[in-house]
Amino acid sequence: MRRPGMYMARNGFSFQGPAEGVHALGSWITPADDLFLVTHMGFLQIDPEHWYLDINGLVENPMTLRLADLQAMPQREYMSFHECAGSPLAPTVAKRRIGNVVWKGVPLSLVLEQARMNDKASFIWTCGLEWGEYSGVEDAYQKDLPIDKALADEVLLALELNGQPLTCERGGPVRLVVPGWYGTNSVKWVGSITAAERRASGPYTTRFYNDPTPSGTKPVWSVAPESVIVSPSPVDQLQAGIPTRIWGWAWGDHRITCVEVSVDGGGNWQTATVGPRQGRSWQRFELPWTPISGKHILMCRCANELGEGQPLSDARNAVHSVGVVTSK
Structure with missing residues (x-):
């Protein structure tokens, strides 16, 4: 044209x-x-x-x-x-x-x-x-x-x-x-x-x-529920015993109603707080965390108001993970 x-x-x-x-x-x-x-x-x-x-x-x-x-x-x-x-x-x-x-x-x-x-x-x-x-x-x-x-x-x-x-x-x-x-x-x-x-x-x-x-x-039309961890990142210097927070963004065509975070590679999940959305903005989630020393795999997953969630792998909205190291 x-x-x-x-x-x-x-x-x-x-x-x-x-x-x-x-x-x-x-x-x-x-x-x-x-x-x-x-x-x-x-x-x-x-x-x-x-x-x-x-x-x-x-x-x-x-x-x-x-x-x-x-x-x-x-x-x-x-x-x-x-x-x-x-x-x-x-x-x-x-x-x-x-x-x-x-x-x-x-x-x-x-x-x-x-x-x-x-x-x-x-x-x-x-x-x-x-x-x-x-x-x-x-x-x-x-x-x-x-x-x-x-x-x-x-x-x-x-x-x-x-x-x-x-x-x-x-x-x-x-x-x-x-x-x-x-x-x-x-x-x-x-x-x-x-x-x-x-x-x-x-x-x-x-x-x-x-x-x-x-x-x-x-x-490929409506955006499926998805979330990412913004902080901490793999290059952040974390110290054991010092309170910090895990936070990021969750979004989708339908409103996100639940975000869960794991600090042990998916073995256990904790419910994060989820903020509101404006129009079809993303929504901020947060979870307080006091890490112990060592290596940690942080993960997040979300679900929308229809109950739809994120698969662990093999999808464009697969669960996001971040590897971090905490020093003594």
């Missing part, structure tokens, strides 16, 4: 994130410098003056919106965790690429309302403007949302991240944001929105980002 005023500033898959991993995530709102960056085909550079968004498909009023059109529409802020689903080539490997940010933009529902969707529309397709190859496939980065999710208040055509205009590396000037769902659904550099009767048929909805289940494949 090549248009004037844009070029690929970098080609190919890339990942950027803090060297300390989750142990760098010490603040409630994740600074942009500590928020991961993942691209499939590379970074797209767009001149905002040339950007536009086509709304088409099963709509009575097809539209083309410029950046100024969106900026003039009612906007809202929404706080949400933002998590990468990990590699679609290795979906059972936990990557823990996560942050908590504040998005601001135009609710997608307002744009769809203006376009006057046909009653037959069951899915909304969103297509990014980047181009290139990923895992031997050259095709548009196109994803879809069931109509109910697309019309949810929190789904935005985002213009800002943490109070600042979206940079090109973050998918600007405009990207889709789908709070509560894995980042693969939040299409960067969005260029078209299509109302359709069926799911999109491109590789990013058929070949990639589908999980096997006993009843068939399931799209």
